[in-house]
Amino acid sequence: MALxxxxxxxxxxxxxxxxxxxxxxxxxxxxLAVIGPNGAGKTTLFNVISGFFPPTSGSIQFDGKDxxxxxxxxxxxxxLVRTYQLxxxxxxxxxxxxxxxxxxxxxxxxxxxxxxxxxWMRKQEKNVCEGARELLRFVGLEHQADLQADKLPYxxxxxxxxxxxxxxxxxxxxxxxxxxxxxxxxxEALADVITRIQRGGTTVILIEHDMSLVMKxxxxxxxxxxxxxxxxxxxDEIKAHPxxxxxxLGGTETVDA
Amino acid sequence: xxxxxxxxxxPAGIRWQAMLPVVAVVVVAGFGLLSSxxxxxxxxxxxxxxxxxxxxxxxxxxxxxxxxGQSAFAAIGGYGSAILCADYGWEPLLxxxxxxxxxxxxxxxxxxxxxxxxxxxxxxxxxxxxxxVYEVTIEWTGLTQGYMGYSGIPPLGIAGYELVTVKQQLVAxxxxxxxxxxxxxxxRQSRFGRALxxxxxxxxxxxxxxxxxxxxxxxAFVIAALYASAAGSLFAHFIGFxxxxxxxxTMVVQSFAMLYLGGIGTMWGPTxxxxxxxxxxxxxxxxxxxxxIGYTAILIFILIFAPRGLAGLSALFGRVRGRVKEAA
Amino acid sequence: MPNLVEFLQSVVNGIGVGLIYGLVGIGxxxxxxxxxxxxxxxxxxxxxxxxxxxxxxxxxGIPLMLAVALTIPLVAISGMIMELVIVRPxxxxxxxxxxxxxxxxxxxxMIERITLLTFGDRPRTYHEFxxxxxxxxxxxxxxxxxxxxxxxxxxxxLLLWLFFTRTRTGRxxxxxxxxxxxxxxxxxxxARMMLISFALSAALGAVAGILVTPTQxxxxxxxxxxxxxxxxxxxxxxxxxxxxxxxxxxxxxxLQALAIVALGxxxxxxxxxxxxxxxxxxxPNGLFAGFSRGAKAH
Ligand SMILES: Nc1ncnc2c1ncn2[C@@H]1O[C@H](COP(=O)(O)OP(=O)(O)OP(=O)(O)O)[C@@H](O)[C@H]1O
Ligand SMILES: [Mg+2]
Numbered sequence: 001m002a003l004x005x006x007x008x009x010x011x012x013x014x015x016x017x018x019x020x021x022x023x024x025x026x027x028x029x030x031x032l033a034v035i036g037p038n039g040a041g042k043t044t045l046f047n048v049i050s051g052f053f054p055p056t057s058g059s060i061q062f063d064g065k066d067x068x069x070x071x072x073x074x075x076x077x078x079x080l081v082r083t084y085q086l087x088x089x090x091x092x093x094x095x096x097x098x099x100x101x102x103x104x105x106x107x108x109x110x111x112x113x114x115x116x117x118x119x120w121m122r123k124q125e126k127n128v129c130e131g132a133r134e135l136l137r138f139v140g141l142e143h144q145a146d147l148q149a150d151k152l153p154y155x156x157x158x159x160x161x162x163x164x165x166x167x168x169x170x171x172x173x174x175x176x177x178x179x180x181x182x183x184x185x186x187x188e189a190l191a192d193v194i195t196r197i198q199r200g201g202t203t204v205i206l207i208e209h210d211m212s213l214v215m216k217x218x219x220x221x222x223x224x225x226x227x228x229x230x231x232x233x234x235x236d237e238i239k240a241h242p243x244x245x246x247x248x249l250g251g252t253e254t255v256d257a
Numbered sequence: 258x259x260x261x262x263x264x265x266x267x268p269a270g271i272r273w274q275a276m277l278p279v280v281a282v283v284v285v286a287g288f289g290l291l292s293s294x295x296x297x298x299x300x301x302x303x304x305x306x307x308x309x310x311x312x313x314x315x316x317x318x319x320x321x322x323x324x325x326g327q328s329a330f331a332a333i334g335g336y337g338s339a340i341l342c343a344d345y346g347w348e349p350l351l352x353x354x355x356x357x358x359x360x361x362x363x364x365x366x367x368x369x370x371x372x373x374x375x376x377x378x379x380x381x382x383x384x385x386x387x388x389x390v391y392e393v394t395i396e397w398t399g400l401t402q403g404y405m406g407y408s409g410i411p412p413l414g415i416a417g418y419e420l421v422t423v424k425q426q427l428v429a430x431x432x433x434x435x436x437x438x439x440x441x442x443x444x445r446q447s448r449f450g451r452a453l454x455x456x457x458x459x460x461x462x463x464x465x466x467x468x469x470x471x472x473x474x475x476x477a478f479v480i481a482a483l484y485a486s487a488a489g490s491l492f493a494h495f496i497g498f499x500x501x502x503x504x505x506x507t508m509v510v511q512s513f514a515m516l517y518l519g520g521i522g523t524m525w526g527p528t529x530x531x532x533x534x535x536x537x538x539x540x541x542x543x544x545x546x547x548x549x550i551g552y553t554a555i556l557i558f559i560l561i562f563a564p565r566g567l568a569g570l571s572a573l574f575g576r577v578r579g580r581v582k583e584a585a
Numbered sequence: 586m587p588n589l590v591e592f593l594q595s596v597v598n599g600i601g602v603g604l605i606y607g608l609v610g611i612g613x614x615x616x617x618x619x620x621x622x623x624x625x626x627x628x629x630x631x632x633x634x635x636x637x638x639x640x641x642x643x644x645x646g647i648p649l650m651l652a653v654a655l656t657i658p659l660v661a662i663s664g665m666i667m668e669l670v671i672v673r674p675x676x677x678x679x680x681x682x683x684x685x686x687x688x689x690x691x692x693x694x695m696i697e698r699i700t701l702l703t704f705g706d707r708p709r710t711y712h713e714f715x716x717x718x719x720x721x722x723x724x725x726x727x728x729x730x731x732x733x734x735x736x737x738x739x740x741x742x743l744l745l746w747l748f749f750t751r752t753r754t755g756r757x758x759x760x761x762x763x764x765x766x767x768x769x770x771x772x773x774x775x776a777r778m779m780l781i782s783f784a785l786s787a788a789l790g791a792v793a794g795i796l797v798t799p800t801q802x803x804x805x806x807x808x809x810x811x812x813x814x815x816x817x818x819x820x821x822x823x824x825x826x827x828x829x830x831x832x833x834x835x836x837x838x839x840l841q842a843l844a845i846v847a848l849g850x851x852x853x854x855x856x857x858x859x860x861x862x863x864x865x866x867x868x869p870n871g872l873f874a875g876f877s878r879g880a881k882a883h
Contacts, residue, residue, distance in 0.1 A: 050465065076467035083465070090458025092522070101455045105467035107448050111476065114447030115440065125447070168466055323683040325690070370866050377623040380686045381816060382865050384625075385858045388813070392854045506809070510694050513687055547702070553695035560688045561674045564681070 001064060003028045003203050004049070004080075004172055009058035011044050011227075018044040020227040021058070026172070026205060031198040033206045033218035035238075037247060040224040042207045043085055046174050050082045051075035063171065077105055079171035083178065085207075087157050091150035095141060095160055098149050099132035102167025135163045139193050155186035162193060172203045179210050191217055215239070223247070278525045279435060285532060286431040290424050296539075297423045298495075303535035304427070304434040305491050310515045310527035311437050312484020318522030319445055320477040321457025322372070323380045325509055326387030330360040330482040332394055332504035334489030339407040339499055340400070349413050353490040360486030361479050368478040372471065387509060394501040406500030413494040426495055433491065434528065437484060442524045444480070453477050457522075507549055514556040520566030529567055588846075590724040595842035601731045601800065603838020604738040605631075608793040609815025610822065610830030611745065612786035618762030618825050619782035622672060625686055626693035628812025630787045633660045634794025635803030636700055639709045649714060657791045664787025667692055668780050693808060700805040708802040734796045741792060742831060749827075758782060762825065810854060814841075817861045823871025833872070 002025035011019040018041045026032050034042050048055045054069035061067070067075050076082075090098050107128060113121045136142045139159040144152060152160060158178055165173055175194070179187045187210060195217050198204050208214045214221065214235070221238045223231040225247040231238055238244055289300040309331060316322050337356030341347040347355075371382050394401045401407065413420050413429055420426045444450050452473050455463035463470050493499050511534065519530025534555065538548045559566060609627055616624045637659055641652035671688050680688075718729035749755040760768040761778045769775045793811070794803065815830075818837050822829020837860070844856050864872075 052461075052464075072464045073467050073469045076465055081465060081467075084461065088459040088462035088465075090455055090462065093454055093458060097451065097454070101451045101463075101468075102466055104448065104452055104455070109448050111444065111449055111480075114444045114449045117443075121447075128448070164462075164466070317683070323686070325687075371862070374865060374869070376682055377686065378865055378869060380625075380683060381623070382862055384690075385813065385861045385865075388809070389855055389858045392852070392858070396851045396855065506694060510691055513691070517684075517687075547698075549698045550695055550702075553691040553698070556691045557671055557688050557695070560680065560684045560691075561671065561678065564678070564684055 002026060002061075003030075003063060004205075005061045006045075006049065007059045007061070009045070009048060009060065010056045011041070011048050011053070012056040017227045019048065019055070019224075022224070022227075022229045023058075024222050024229065024232060026203060029198070029201060029203055031194070031204045031206065031217060031219050033208055033214045033221045034224060035208065035211070035214055035221060036224035041227040042224055043176055044227075045224070046082055046176055046205075046207065049075075050080060050174060076168070079105075079169075080174070081105075081165045081168045081170035081172070082174035083161050083165050083176055085176040085180065087154075087161055089149045089157055089161060089164075091148070093149055094146050095149050095152065096129075096132050096136065096145040098160055099135050099164050099167045100128050102135075102164035103128045103131060103169075105168045132167060135166050138166070138196070139163045140189065155182045158182060158186075159190065159193065162190075162197075166197065166202075170202060172205065173197065174205050174207075176207045177209060178206070179208060179213055187213060278528065282431065282435060282528060282532075286427060289427055294423050297427050299535055299539050300532075301423065301427050301430050301495050302492075303532045304430040305488050305495065306512060306515055306531040306535060307434040307528045308437045308491065309485055309488035310512050310519070310531050311434075311441050312481040312488070313512055313516055314521065314523075314527050315441060315444075315453070315484070316477045316481040317516065318526070319450065319457060320453040320474060322474060322477070323383065324478065324481065325380055325384035326390075327383075327481060327485045327512065328387045328504045328506075328508040329390035330364065330485035331489030331492070331508065332390045332501075333360045333363060334486030335493040335499045335504060336394060336401055336407065336489075337486075338490035338493045339410045342411050342494075343407065343409045348415075349411060349490075349494050350415055353487060356490055357483050357486045360482045364479040364482035365475065368475050368482075372474045372478060384509075387506070391501055391505050394504065401501070404501065406498055407493075408498040410493045410497045410499070412497065413491070423495075430491065430495065433487075437487075438524065438528060445524070449473075449476075507552075510549075510556060511552050514552045514559070517559045517564065517566050518555060521564075523566070526566055533567075591846055592843070594725050595846045596839050597725060597727055597731065599839035599842030600835060601734045601838070602797065602842070603818075603835040604734055604831075605793045605797045605811070605834070606814045606818040606837055607831035607834025608738065608741065608789050609811055610818030610834050611742075611827045612789040612793075613815055613819040614822075614825050614827050614830050615758075615786045615789070616779075616782050617819075619758055620672070620676070620761075620779045621765070622676075622682075622685055622689070623816070624667075624672075624783075624786070625690040625812065626667065626696070626808075627786065627790060627815055628808035628810070629693045629696045630660055630664060630790025630808075631794035631797070631811040631815075632700065632803060632805065632808035633663060633696070633787075634791030635798035635807070636704060636709065636794075636805070637791075638795045639711050639798065639803060640704065642711050643709075653795055656795060657788050660791035660794075661784040661788040663696070664783040664785075664790075665780055667787075668783035672783070673776070673779070693812070697805050697808060704805065706805060708804040710798055710802040713799040728800060730796070730799045734800075737792065737796055741789070745827065754778075754781060810857070813861060814857055817857070817864055820861075820864050821868070821872050826871075829871055836872075 004026040007023050009019055009022045010017065022045060034045065036042050047053055049060055051067065051070050051072035051074065059066060059068045062078060062080055067078065090101060107124055109121050109124065133142065133145065136145055139162060141156060141159055141163065144156065149160060162178060179190050182190060191213050194204060194206065206218065218235060221233065221235060222229060223238060223244050230243045230247060231241045286300060289297050313327050316324050334356045337359060338349065338352040341352040341355065342349055367386060374382050395403055411419065413426055420429055452468045455466065455468050456470050456473060460470055489504065492503065515530030515534045516527055518534060519528065520526030534552065538551055609631060612627050613623060616622060634656055638652050638656040641647045641655055642649065671692055672685065675685050675688060713728065713730040714733045715729040719726040749759055757773045758778050758781065760773050761775055765775055814837060818834035819830045821833030821836060841857060845853055848856065
């Protein structure tokens with residue numbers, strides 16, 4: 001059974017169909033890319049899947065459960081974690097603490113355990129702290145652990161955001177244009193991180209404009225245009241797909257990878 | 258701040274640094290004990306406000322929300338303790354806890370609908386809450402004796418033993434204030450505290466990580482209310498008299514002056530601010546008349562020129578704020 | 586129907602005070618539209634209007650019209666000072682929203698205390714603009730001042746409308762309210778617009794204070810109730826819409842006057858503040874907008 005299935009999902013803003021009858025499945029362990037010209041409805045799709053607003057119609061199933069219209073923190077708790085197109089860091093905190101917060105979903109304890117620090121709590125805190133260091137190593141930020149997050153260069157902020165999402169041990173990770181604004185080197189590093197995430201067993205859906213990146217790492221691609229799904233298939237199939245070529249030739253981008 | 262590769266935190270060093278403000282507080286209090294009762298009273302205020310501001314810091318500093326009406330909960334604590342002890346002969350400590358519980362319940366009831374608001378609306382709604390309670394303390398004379406105020410409130414004590422001198426009470430207030438700060442620090446350095454900080458940082462990112470922000474905001478609001486209520490009760494016992502003016506808008510502005518001067522969102526900021534703002538007008542004699550003008554001037558000045566306050570300026574306290582890890 | 590007279594009388598009174606709330610509410614909107622800030626010190630301009638006018642009248646014996654003509658620019662200057670000294674530097678430094686709100690609240694208290702030190706805490710008033718009255722219609726008494734309030738209020742609204750639709754500055758202000766960045770790009774001097782909005786808004790408050798003082802009294806601490814009620818008026822009208830604020834003020838004034846008849850005056854402020862909470866929680870976009878959208882964030 002698919003880890004995520006989107007069925008006939010439609011999202012309307014007034015008269016505008018940002019998403020229209022979109023259906024697709026994502027299998028466990030897969031790396032799926034969602035591409036499409038600006039304003040195609042990719043971010044909207046993420047917003048609906050992650051519960052930031054309920055779809056106008058249609059349904060979202062995650063891990064066999066219907067999560068349509070569930071509040072976003074509940075969707076996240078279920079293991080579906082997303083990042084944003086515009087970096088959303090906890091700027092006033094340190095890099096390490098950003099990642100530690102990421103582990104919220106996989107830890108427990110509230111006011112009382114914080115006050116009385118039982119054995120399990122202390123052990124958990126230690127794990128959280130060490131886990132954060134490990135993830136920072138994973139994305140190559142271990143030397144900036146104690147830096148305030150907004151002092152990081154932009155490219156590294158994106159990596160931090162990915163590390164923070166990973167701290168939540170997601171079953172499905174949604175990345176919204178993680179390479180936007182990165183230079184070639186930084187994009188390489190990011191591609192490497194994403195590939196390793198997927199090899200580690202985490203399912204990933206990636207929105208990306210950088211075609212070379214998509215063609216290199218994605219196993220399957222869903223193409224949106226004007227809110228509709230116009231194609232779905234392997235990178236090779238997509239490259240040859242006439243509708244995709246038309247959509248991109250009509251737009252400003254090209255499929256040249 | 259140039260902090261590269263400071264991965265190896267020496268717990269001993271951090272702990273020593275963390276103890277420094279405690280020592281400072283004890284020194285200030287010790288100085289007070291050697292001075293006149295008047296100085297002791299001023300310092301007593303400072304430590305009561307430390308408690309109030311430490312609570313406020315939870316909601317505003319750690320969680321990044323705004324409450325302009327915390328004085329309401331101080332009023333519940335103050336009047337509750339006054340009435341229970343003066344009229345019904347309750348133990349002060351029992352009354353303190355009972356009114357804290359009452360304030361907590363009130364905070365849940367009020368906070369549940371109100372905290373959905375944001376920005377200006379949240380500020381205005383909480384401001385209205387403070388004003389409502391203030392008006393009620395004036396108008397409900399049957400309960401509060403209105404402008405006359407409530408007198409004859411017994412001093413703090415335990416099990417029949419009363420702290421009769423102000424100096425004894427100051428010691429108790431210092432202990433309670435330090436306890437309050439310690440509890441706040443412990444809560445901040447935990448999963449719970451990190452969740453609060455995530456809300457201050459970015460609500461959408463917090464949501465995406467599974468933080469139930471409505472719930473955490475409410476809990477932070479309740480904690481702030483508990484601190485405010487305790488501060489109100491302690492004020493009533495310390496002075497022995499309360500009136501509506503004690504819990505008016507001045508209290509709100511004064512506590513904000515303390516919070517922003519000391520450093521909002523930091524562990525020791527509320528304490529530093531409370532002590533300075535309480536002592537300053539006393540140090541500048543003849544300024545009595547202009548006290549409120551002084552507070553507001555300080556507040557505006559800080560808000561414009563140093564919104565992170567004194568604790569924000571100091572690398573020493575900055576580190577304590579950053580990453581104190583429980584060494585235990 | 587023994588209470589019909591009482592009812593009509595309170596509607597009449599309510600319209601007068603409601604128009605005042607409406608003016609304060611418009612003051613909130615003017616600043617909000619130009620800067621995105623809600624000025625918590627709005628009520629203080631009403632207080633200053635009454636106090637300054639009273640001082641000019643009684644202490645300097647200046648004739649009424651001259652006193653009014655002096656008071657309005659004086660209070661407007663206080664608004665400009667607030668913008669120049671507090672709001673502008675904070676916005677420049679990227680202060681948080683709450684910090685700016687707090688600073689305006691602090692400014693209110695500071696001005697109140699300065700007023701207290703200068704004028705004392707004795708409530709003050711001065712006589713109505715036209716002596717005589719009240720006009721009796723059956724058993725209903727209508728003070729002449731009410732006509733002044735209605736007349737000046739209507740005139741002011743007309744002038745504001747002309748200002749916002751017919752003058753360059755007014756149109757530039759409206760452009761700022763639609764989109765500040767875009768207005769800046771189009772060459773609108775946004776900083777100057779903010780200064781103008783504070784001056785205008787303070788002047789509106791001053792007029793409200795000058796008009797309302799003869800019907801009640803003024804003292805250093807009357808600002809907060811006017812500010813709160815003006816804010817409610819603005820919210821009822823869907824924050825930022827001047828016409829809505831005016832309508833909201835009238836509605837609020839009448840409702841309050843009725844509530845006083847029904848419940849007594851003691852808990853008047855409590856009732857107003859509770860009304861504020863109800864409106865905030867149930868109608869964050871104003872009574873006239875319905876329930877459709879959530880609360881406006883900033
Ligand atoms: N909250 C909203 N309210 C109204 N319209 C919206 C909203 N969110 C998105 N839209 C509209 O929906 C359409 C799709 O937007 P979306 O952000 O999903 O595009 P996108 O594919 O992510 O584009 P980009 O590549 O530029 O990020 C756009 O026309 C946008 O203006
Ligand atoms: Mg997008």
